[in-house]
Amino acid sequence: MVYHGLFGMRFDPSGVTLAPVVPAQFDQITLDGVRYRGMTLNLSVTGHGVKIAKFSLDGVAASTPFVAGTLTGTHTVDIVLDECQP
Numbered sequence: 434m435v436y437h438g439l440f441g442m443r444f445d446p447s448g449v450t451l452a453p454v455v456p457a458q459f460d461q462i463t464l465d466g467v468r469y470r471g472m473t474l475n476l477s478v479t480g481h482g483v484k485i486a487k488f489s490l491d492g493v494a495a496s497t498p499f500v501a502g503t504l505t506g507t508h509t510v511d512i513v514l515d516e517c518q519p
Contacts, residue, residue, distance in 0.1 A: 435464065436464075436467070438454060439453065439454065439455065439462065440453050440462075440464060440476060440478065441453045441454055442467075444469065446502065447501065447502055448499055448500050448501045448502035448503075448504075449469060449474070449499070449500045449502070450498060450499050451476075451485075451488075451498040451499070451500075451510065451512065452483070452485075452498065453478045453483070453485075453512060453514065454483050455478055455480065455481040455482065455483075455514060456481060457481045457482075457516075458481075459481055460479070460480070460481070461477065461478065461479045461480075462477075462478050463475070463476065463477045463478075464476045469500075469502070470502050470505075471504070471505035471506075472500075472504045472505055472506060472507070472508055473506070473507045473508070474500065474507075474508055474509075474510055475507065475508070475509050475510070476509075476510045476511075476512070477509075477510070477511050477512070478512045478513075478514060479511075479512070479513045479514065480513055480514035480515065480516045481514055481516055482514045482515060482516050483514070484514060484515045485498055485512055485513070485514060485515070486513045486514060486515040487511070487512070487513040488510075488511070488512050488513075489510070489511045489512075490508060490509070490510055491508055491509055492509070492511075498512065
């Protein structure tokens with residue numbers, strides 16, 4: 434429920450797509466130590482709602498909320514939501 438619902442993680446052969454759904458009661462949620470293939474992900478979502486305003490992987494902004502399955506090691510994912518409710 435946490436992976437698929439709250440953080441909106443969708444796993445497929447090419448990697449992980451993120452589409453968080455965060456209720457207004459939360460200002461920030463984090464999830465550390467998610468293991469996937471050869472990597473470990475530490476995720477942070479700030480704000481609430483469903484629309485992603487900013488996405489970054491290891492501090493580098495990206496236009497698509499996606500983590501390639503070919504990565505190895507530990508990586509940090511930061512997502513800022515625009516605080517609009519569904």
